[in-house]
Amino acid sequence: MRKFCSLILADGNEFPGQAFGMPAPRAVDLLPRRSDRKAAGEVVFNTGMTGYHEILTDPSYTAQLVVMTYPHIGNYGADDEWSEIGPEVGVDRLKIKCAALVVRSLHTGPVPEGRLRLEEFLSRHETPGLTGADTRRLTLHLRDQGAQNGVLISTEEAGASPVEKRLAMEYLAQFPPMEGSNLTTEVGTSDPAVYGPQGSPHLVMVDSGIKMNIIRELVNRGAMVTVVSDLTSRASLLAHKPDAVLYSSGPGDPAVLSDQIALIQSLFDVVPVFGICLGHQLISLALGAKTYKMKFGHHGVNHPVRDELTRKVFVTSQNHGFAVDEASLPSDVAVWFRNANDNTVEGIYHKTRNIKCAQFHPEAAPGPHDSSWIFQSFLDAIPRRA
Numbered sequence: 001m002r003k004f005c006s007l008i009l010a011d012g013n014e015f016p017g018q019a020f021g022m023p024a025p026r027a028v029d030l031l032p033r034r035s036d037r038k039a040a041g042e043v044v045f046n047t048g049m050t051g052y053h054e055i056l057t058d059p060s061y062t063a064q065l066v067v068m069t070y071p072h073i074g075n076y077g078a079d080d081e082w083s084e085i086g087p088e089v090g091v092d093r094l095k096i097k098c099a100a101l102v103v104r105s106l107h108t109g110p111v112p113e114g115r116l117r118l119e120e121f122l123s124r125h126e127t128p129g130l131t132g133a134d135t136r137r138l139t140l141h142l143r144d145q146g147a148q149n150g151v152l153i154s155t156e157e158a159g160a161s162p163v164e165k166r167l168a169m170e171y172l173a174q175f176p177p178m179e180g181s182n183l184t185t186e187v188g189t190s191d192p193a194v195y196g197p198q199g200s201p202h203l204v205m206v207d208s209g210i211k212m213n214i215i216r217e218l219v220n221r222g223a224m225v226t227v228v229s230d231l232t233s234r235a236s237l238l239a240h241k242p243d244a245v246l247y248s249s250g251p252g253d254p255a256v257l258s259d260q261i262a263l264i265q266s267l268f269d270v271v272p273v274f275g276i277c278l279g280h281q282l283i284s285l286a287l288g289a290k291t292y293k294m295k296f297g298h299h300g301v302n303h304p305v306r307d308e309l310t311r312k313v314f315v316t317s318q319n320h321g322f323a324v325d326e327a328s329l330p331s332d333v334a335v336w337f338r339n340a341n342d343n344t345v346e347g348i349y350h351k352t353r354n355i356k357c358a359q360f361h362p363e364a365a366p367g368p369h370d371s372s373w374i375f376q377s378f379l380d381a382i383p384r385r386a
Helices: 052-056 118-124 135-145 162-173 212-219 234-239 258-267 278-286 373-380
Strands: 004-009 014-021 040-046 064-068 100-102 128-131 148-154 193-195 202-207 224-229 244-247 273-276 291-307 313-324 333-339 345-350 355-358
Touching: 004 128, 004 162, 014 100, 014 118, 040 135, 040 291, 040 313, 052 064, 052 118, 064 135, 118 128, 148 162, 202 212, 212 224, 212 373, 234 258, 244 258, 244 278, 258 278, 273 278, 278 291, 278 313, 278 345, 278 355, 313 345, 333 355, 355 373
Parallel strands: 040 064, 064 100, 100 128, 202 224, 202 244, 244 273, 273 355
Antiparallel strands: 004 014, 004 148, 014 128, 040 148, 193 224, 291 313, 291 333, 333 345, 345 355
16 A cells, blocks of 8 residues: 655645655655755656656756646556666766656556656666646646645655644745855866767757757757766867857746856857757856746647747647746847747747747657757858868
């Protein structure tokens, strides 16, 4: 029989259920400054029907508890070949980056041969899960009230006692919000890693929490990709002699990454600069724009985006809680893509410089491949060597 477990939100709402994966901490064991990024973090909902393995291993979900809106999760198991965590050369980290997984109904039956059951995969990577939760009510609450911090706790009974809830609330009261958090130091590689054939075009990819499918998409199109830490200096980055620099996706608040923003500014007139997700936000900030925290963000595989140049609409995979403030864009920057649901900025390009970027995930994994052509557009924008 499964042990009792509850998700406690910062606003006092509780969502009880049963535990799976690594056991969640007891309320009495929550430490005032606990920072291991497991069991507690910002609670967000993801609308994807599949792709839970890729979601769990996406570094952009660092310090977030992911709620799956699709009710039945885990029926096809987990396979390490699907993992999206980047190279992380020189470090030893868990493959699952999110703080916890919350589902309505966990599949507990058999899975295809050679795969792990989802529960076993979470246990192996020290991540707690909650099943049996009313994820519909939770999703509607987050949609109406906005994403907020929460913590999973093991409980003695079905539902937290007044003491357990009080301790959880006291813990959440001092837990850092996503806004203002620099999480890039917790993800990414520490040493350079090279992928693809030697030669041209050569992209240096700055890793702030990259997904492996970004690398695969570029290599499959004939590019050489050198992945470097986002702590790499300008001199070290340019020593790789890139034909272009691409800033990756990643977690946290882009506005606090002042060193990365300054470095990007110094590259604008040296090499073409591209970006995806967090990279898009950093480039926008480097151009003089501002970013803001969204109410509940975009997390899923069914977000329609319109290309403002062609007026075509395509479906995209997304995972971001911050967006670029369109009103703050300088006059020499134009909106390339726009979200068809809420009109938020989903991509920009510079009118005279070789700078372009996308907020969504053209590499999918999980999600549709409608926007994978963007990788070729990046490569086509690189001047060929003489």
